[in-house]
Amino acid sequence: MSLVRFVWPAVRRLALLTVLLATVFAAVSLLPGDAATATSERGESATDLAARRAALGLDRPLAERFWDWLAGLPTGDLGTSAHGRPVTALLAAPFPNTLLLGGLALLLSVTGALALGSWAALRPGGRVDRAVATAATAAFALPEFVVSVALLLVLSLWTGWLPAVTLTGPDGAPASWRMLVLPLLALTIPQIGWNTRIVRGALADQASLPHVQAAILDGLPRHRVLTHHVLPGALPAIAVGTATSAGMLLGGAVVVETLFNYPGIGAVLAGAVADRDTPLVAGVVAATGAAISTLLLAADLIRDRTLGVRA
DSSP states (O other): OOOHHHHHHHHOOOHHHHHHHHHHHHHHHHSSSSSSHTOOTTTHHHHHHHHHHHHHTTTTTTTHHHHHHHHGGTTTOOOOOOOOHHHHHHHHHHHEEEHHHHHHHHHHHHHHHHHHHHHHHHHHHHHHHHHHHHHHHHHSSSSSSHHHHHHIIIIITTTTSSHHHHHHHHSBBSTTTTTHHHEEEEEHHHHHHHHHHHHHHHHHHHTTTTHHHHHHHHOHHHHIIIIIHHHHHHHHHHHHHHHHHHHHHHHHHHHHHHHOOSSSHHHHHHHHHHHTTTHHHHHHHHHHHHHHHHHHHHHHHHHHHHHHOOO
């Protein structure tokens, strides 16, 4: 039964990812122009453009091009970009940088949310609880680009404490850890707000259960009730919220990386859209979609295992 519960969500998420990739192909094809004209050089004739379209396969039906591209995914082949380079090679350096930034932001946001949510849960309805709820709502309501601009003004332009842009080293990674701080904060602050709301809500749901109320009536200290009775039961909801947060982080990374010149997939995606480079856009979506789907599956497993143990 546990195998079925694992396979079915995996198949469902795979189907959703396939639909998303088909939508990406269709959306790029609806943009004005195509990859042949976007990557052409000045002075090219109509014959040259026609030859380029044929070389890129743009003269074939969209469904046929999508099917051919999709058939290469099981072998890790993401196709060839409009500039003639393999998409996997173009993503080899920036995608790990994005995973590093997103992973650190996820770690910081979940750690901060657990601390803030647990602190607020120790005194439900009190001043700390209300202050944490207000701050979390305000943080989550701020878009990443607003947070980025504010951080640039305060920590870079006005004080000069941190660099405003990211320079890369010989390996294609950020040249200094200080260049990670601003994009990391820009991603983390809104997600701390989101995750704090998730944690506080999950803890509140668990705190109302009979066995928790019994532990309180037995005179157990609040922190022990929280760590031994409330938090374990809240883990499935927190895990699902964390996986959802990972998807929002990768989405927000596109904006943040562009603002801070961070060497991630944000710049790659922006250039791919400008060039109408369908395989490269789809490759970025496939890579990020696979990462998010893996986290969501892990959250489902944690939830099922926790609920199974409690049952």
